[in-house]
Each structure stands twice: as C-alpha cells, then as structure tokens.
Amino acid sequence: MFNLGDHVVCPGHGVGQICSVETKELNGEPKSFYIIKVISNGMKVMIPVDSKEGVRALMPSTETLGVFELLKDQNVKVDMSTWNRRHREYSIKVKTGSLFEIADVLRQLLLLKMTKKLSFGERKMLDQCKDLIVKEIALATGSPEGSISEKIDSLYT
Numbered sequence: 001m002f003n004l005g006d007h008v009v010c011p012g013h014g015v016g017q018i019c020s021v022e023t024k025e026l027n028g029e030p031k032s033f034y035i036i037k038v039i040s041n042g043m044k045v046m047i048p049v050d051s052k053e054g055v056r057a058l059m060p061s062t063e064t065l066g067v068f069e070l071l072k073d074q075n076v077k078v079d080m081s082t083w084n085r086r087h088r089e090y091s092i093k094v095k096t097g098s099l100f101e102i103a104d105v106l107r108q109l110l111l112l113k114m115t116k117k118l119s120f121g122e123r124k125m126l127d128q129c130k131d132l133i134v135k136e137i138a139l140a141t142g143s144p145e146g147s148i149s150e151k152i153d154s155l156y157t
C-alpha cells in the first residue's frame with residue numbers, strides 16, 4: 001500500500017503523486033481508491049487500492065542504469081512494418097507501464113527516425129515515451145529532468 005505524497009507510476013498516464021485515498025460505494029460495497037495527480041498534465045485519476053496493475057512504485061535508482069544501457073544498445077532490428085502496425089504494437093508496450101518496455105519503444109522510434117521521417121503519431125509517441133522515462137528517472141534519482149533528457153539525446157546524435 002502506498003502513502004499520501006508517494007510518487008507512483010500509472011501505466012498509460014505516467015508518474016503521479018498520491019493526493020488522497022477515498023472510499024466510494026460500488027454495487028453496495030465500499031471500495032478504496034487512490035486519487036493520483038499526474039505530474040505531466042495535472043489530470044487526476046482514481047485507481048482502486050486493491051488493483052494489481054493499477055499503479056506501481058517508481059523504479060529504484062539503481063535500476064535506472066539498465067534503462068540507459070538498453071537505450072545505448074543500438075544493435076537491434078528496427079521494425080519496418082507499416083506505421084499503424086508499429087503504433088499498435090508500441091501502444092501495447094507503453095500501456096504495460098514498464099520503463100524497460102517504454103525505453104524499447106523509444107529506442108525503436110529513435111532508430112527509425114535516423115532512417116526515415118516519422119508519422120505524426122510516431123513523433124507523438126516518441127515524445128510521450130521520452131517524457132515518461134525522463135520524469136520517472138528524474139524522480140527516482142533526484143536528477144534534473146533536463147540532464148536526463150540531454151543524456152538520452154546524446155545517445156542518438
């Protein structure tokens with residue numbers, strides 16, 4: 001269970017902070033929900049406290065190096081299928097909330113960008129993935145978001 005003020009990751013939304021825990025009645029049964037304010041856009045989401053996939057803790061700072069190692073490894077096969085098929089597959093990975101899956105999508109898009117122009121949807125997903133990674137690593141390590149973003153950019157220049 002998380003506490004008020006804890007930073008958590010909501011798959012599909014990104015990093016947020018628990019503002020409160022509220023109890024609502026559903027089907028005549030009381031059910032507790034985390035009220036989480038998403039950092040990137042200020043949106044508030046309600047996630048059931050007992051949900052297994054609802055939220056997860058921030059990645060430990062010791063594991064963030066693994067994300068950069070994954071991003072650094074550019075010796076991977078880039079998916080050259082149609083943009084809408086790639087987008088569908090990338091969306092599934094992003095919705096898992098796993099920082100490693102999101103980093104894999106970011107790496108694929110950055111490598112693809114080196115060879116061709118990305119579609120609007122791919123550019124938007126690239127920005128979303130980068131933002132999700134930057135925010136979580138910045139909070140996990142206590143580093144400024146700008147330096148995390150620059151570190152990622154330096155891997156693909």
